[in-house]
Amino acid sequence: RVLRTDTGFRVVGTPTDEEELEAALRAAGVKTGTQVEIGDEVLEWE
Numbered sequence: 001r002v003l004r005t006d007t008g009f010r011v012v013g014t015p016t017d018e019e020e021l022e023a024a025l026r027a028a029g030v031k032t033g034t035q036v037e038i039g040d041e042v043l044e045w046e
Helices: 018-028
Strands: 002-004 008-011 035-038 041-044
Antiparallel strands (some): 002 008
């Protein structure tokens, strides 16, 4: 599940693989430089 936050996006649950996660984030509208929270990690989308 991908949720929109005030600073970017949060991924809830465990994605099955990297390609599925990337596709879900792109479908949600993630752009370069957007903050993405996955578990305890906060990443910047490239």
